[in-house]
Amino acid sequence: MKRTKVKIVVPSAGKSSSLDGRTIMLSDALLKRWKISTQTPLTLRFGSAKHEVTVASTSQTGVLRINDSIAAEWGLSHGDSLCLQYKASTRTLHIGPLIGVMISRVYPGNVDRPFGAITAFCRELTDACKLYGASVYFVTPDDLNGQSDTVRGWHYAGKWEKQPFPVPHVIYNRLTSRKLENRANVQQFIRHAKTQYQSVLFNEKYLNKTEVFDALNKENGLHTYLPESHLLQNFQMLKTMCAKYPVVFLKPITGSLGKGIIRITRQADQTYVCHFTNLSSTRKQSFAKLSQLFAAISRKIKQRRYQIQQGLSLIAVGGRPVDFRALVQRNEAGQWGITSIVARIAGNHHFVSNLARGGSLSSVKEALARSSSTAASGGAIKLRRAALAIAKGVEAQIPAHFAELGIDLALDTQGRVWLLEVNSKPSKDDNTPLSTDRKIRPSVRRIVQYSRFAAKF
Template identity: 60%
Template sequence: MTRTKIGISIQGTSIYLDDRTVVLSEAIAKKWKIPTNQTITLRFGSVKQDIKVITASIKNSLRVNPALASKLGLHQGSKLCLHYRQSSNTLSIGPLIGVMVSRVYAGSSDRPFGAITAFCKEMTAACEKFGAFVCFFPPGEMRGTAQSVSAYSYANGAWSKKTFPIPNVIYNRLTSRKYENLKHVQQFLSEVKSRYGTEVFNEKYLDKTEVFEALRKDNSLHGYLPESYLFKNYQMLKSMSSRHPVLFLKPITGSLGKGIIRIRREAGDTYTCHFTNLGGVRKQSFPTLTSAFQALSGKLKTQRYQLQQGLDLITSAGRPVDFRALVQKGPLGQWSITSIVGRIAGTQHFVSNLARGGTLSTVPNALAKSSLSAKSRVLVSGRLRKASLDIAKGIEAQIPNHFGELGIDLAVDNHGKVWLLEVNSKPSKDDNTQLNVERKIRPSVKQLVQYSRFLAKF
């Protein structure tokens, strides 16, 4: 696609410039065959305004009057993409990207979005690089009948709150199911999609049962799926235990390894349960599976759990290893792998989450410390990549929601076989996820902006 980037210049009213007239670089007007001195439509986000274009020998610039800039939500110095469509007589600038954030700390001018503030700044820098504008807004700013949104943007070293049109694209970074399911949030998303054609991606949280049931529909993915069911009763536990020496019970809406229970069948048909908590792992032994179930029954009634086959995973110095693949859509709207990292469980833990003392490693280093042969390690690296893409495409095919990035947790057993652990539709963007010390824009953030630009057809 031909793409032109322009700088927005807001200038006071003059004999040439009023709220219905803009001044555009002569070369750009000629390149896009934009008619001058006649009425066309200028669009930014959801807002449209009839204007006339006059040209001047200025370089890659669009000059607008302050009143028009205010109406459209344009900012001085913004670098945006531009295109003109003759069929609709519309000059579009943008895209305008909105990011839904869980909360705003109004008293904190340096970190208004808490742990994801650095990511939001990085997103702003990526938008400047690729010719887009991004604003951030919490659930309290969403209205079902909204024609605009009050949102935060970052410029000249400071955050400010202004009114913007409804964005071309919205990226859902709400990290709470409670916020996501609020009635007015759902109404807002439904309204902007139907009324303005806004593209919304990473629309919802995925729970563990939903993922496994969806992927089970695709025969080609069965090889990645450990035996796994929504837990229902003791009979199911007994049946699974007869087939697998280790079982996991995972809260279906859990994250960060919280609340996971491991049940191991020991010699003599006794059972050991391990429970994750912030301090480490609590261990409890039971003479029978029935007594273990009775001890767990209180927990199992408070929330829903996924019952999953335990796997004989590769280890590093005796600690379990798994892998997190970040799979994203990019400039052409296709799935690609942005990164895969190894995660080594912390001492005394059987889950690898960083919040539980786990450490990150490159894939080659994580595999090198395992018992796999050199030949197997090479094969496993390729299998991890193939599984990541297969599973992302499977999610897209089987779950009727729009996702632009997925965190896919994979495991490798001692035979070199790759297994799916879970899929996360809200991969972490916190300040502690190894932000580049040199403040460069990470590939994952570039992908988000380029995919947004693709969705907005810029």
Template identity: 50%
Template sequence: MSTTKIDVQVISSSILSEDVLMLAESAIKQLKIPTQQQIMLQFGSFRQSVSVAPVSRYQGLRMSFALARKMGIENGTTLRLQYRPGSKVLALGPLIGVLVSREFPEQPDKPFGAITMFCRELTDACRKQGAFVYFFTPSAIHTTYRSVEGWIYTTKWHRATVPAPDVVNNRLTTRKLENMPVVQQFLQEIKQRYGASVFNEKFLDKSEVFDALKHDSSVQRYLPESHLLRNYTMLKSMCSRYPVVFLKPVRGSLGKGIIRLSKAGGEGWQASFTTTAGTRRTAYPNLLKFFSAISGKMKTVRYLVQQGLTLIDSGGRPIDFRALVQKNATGKWTITSIVGRTAGSQHYVSNLARGGTLATVRESVAKSNLPAARRGDASSRLSRAAMEIARSVDTFIPAHFGELGIDLAMDTAGRVWLLEVNSKPSKNDNTPLNEGKIRPSVRIMIQYARYLSGF
């Protein structure tokens, strides 16, 4: 359905009635909008009956201050306009709401802390595409679920009452917030009442991902053997097959709490624990002693026990890869970026939070111990794996995802392996964030939101 991008001019309510819109004649002709009769104006969850009056030699949309205030928009806002003749609805949008974990109202220049610059970047990109974005926390949701107290950026950050959005990008960073009744109820209500879309609906557990993808023959070759660690028998069985195994917290992130368990001669085993300061190593005379040492922790932390891999490295520092995979303007998965990540000197995990460094795939492979014969097609093999895994997640996990951070590894034979799938990928793991620069990942997110909302 055709849309047109238009600038909104807000004028005094004493000049223009709240139920009248003044619109460029060219837009009225292009979209076949009826004039001088009642139609329904829609903006997210907002609905109001209006009539449209044509204006010659003018290219924008004029509305009264009273109407603009109800909609939460300001003079100079750029939006897309669409007329749906079947329902006689004049839709403005898309209205995008980004659900974030925390706000810092005492910091007017940085109300979202470290992600404020990303929020600014998203605002700038929306303005260019004719979309409207606001940011809100769980505490900002109104009890009617029709509106929220959103943060909007114009010349500075400010709060405004805005309608529930057409599309929600869930960027909550904790399961506790995500599972709050007010959040779950809000998302359910806006989907049912207003036909809203919500993407990146939920966190992914490591065990959930590996268990689901086992059912897909097209991605099985990427999956290291993995099981939920339930007892000593399971650990002993895995350790009898592999000289190295990893214990990963099912709900961990940023490499926290990962244990590398390796054979240390005779009956002995060495456990390497990730800490903020580096790797702490402890020797155990046998496997049972190690299991006894962690069994107390297992009461509160569920572990995935996973086959250890002989990954490519650079000077003993393991290398892995983060693929950012997103749905695009036609709703199809696409590779936005793949970067190589080399572990810090004191760590065996590559996360930036643990001192890891970023480089291109080509640079990472060139400095690694991967045989020269396997280097040329490394990038295409990683891309193919990321795309196949994203499609598999879509098929086998019952939730709506619009972007995924897929962590891949390559062993010294050149085989690609899946390490983890992250449904809340960091925006700082692809290209560096510079003031005024809009990254492809941000542009694609808005294109997908437009696809979902029909704009």
């Protein structure tokens, strides 16, 4: 397969007569290098779309001139920079890759922030695509039709516009709820794209805490990172865990942002203290007996499934516990690598470190130094090793395709690394390197680089 990068040239309406809908133009040098005949028709493909075309030569180098009707039909803009590859065996020219990003919602009345809090990320991803010769559009579940070969999506070309696109080479799932992800039309579209056009879907589903821990327990070498953890099913399980550990945590298996977490601490006099997280603070309640505690929380655990997990004694900064978020992504060769790791220091009077609850970010180096703990020695290397091993374990044990994972880790006061959680939809706000410039972040570059690899561009 032969490949290069070209600029898309779309003649203006007044000049379009020089190109009919079945003729494209490539440079003489490219035609000679790839041994493409101008006499024989070939196929031009972009995602799911294709046209039978003939090729004419042009003296302009590094351009692909196409008719304005094809450009409009495919969502291409004049000046787009895309990869071009030629498969001589099928006489097919492929342009792309085309990336479709599934997002939860659009606010069309908000011109500056049509995608709410992720608008800046969408612009950044668009800029990264220009840099690497790719095209991207953004689509909501409301715009997906299971059997259609076109998708109406949002694309940035000086301003946000909605227009038709082919089914993409690569689908990046950024849907933020399981309800949206599981909608019938969304699942139908995914099946259609994968089976009919071999589209690659990544981060295809949410992970829950029980699923992750059960899967990683099967992977040799990962047990050392896993605190004891079970799906909470009855009082006996609570009693057993509370007898074994002085502190246990109850975590909603589908929770995020620390919502709904309960910390249970066994006191010296065998009473129990519960700390409940709510939206902005922590509520404390004491119980003389464990049975009373269970009665108080039984309604919660009937309404929602909880994971019960061994409590850990974490390193701290100023008395506030610290954990670490590693962003692990596949690179341009499809291999897992560490893009970034940041430390998250819990806010005052909180035992969870989420930024939404008053937590703060720090570099790993600074947090380890500020902890003044001998357990911090060599911590950075141990965290990187653990994050990479866990990502590979998820890949090996969970039957779904992921290309980026947010992996939450902790370092205890003995210097041991523990896994807290794996997030298949890592936030684009709180997992990024501490930076004030407006350059394209490595995490965003990596998404496009991997998409090129996945689409074989």
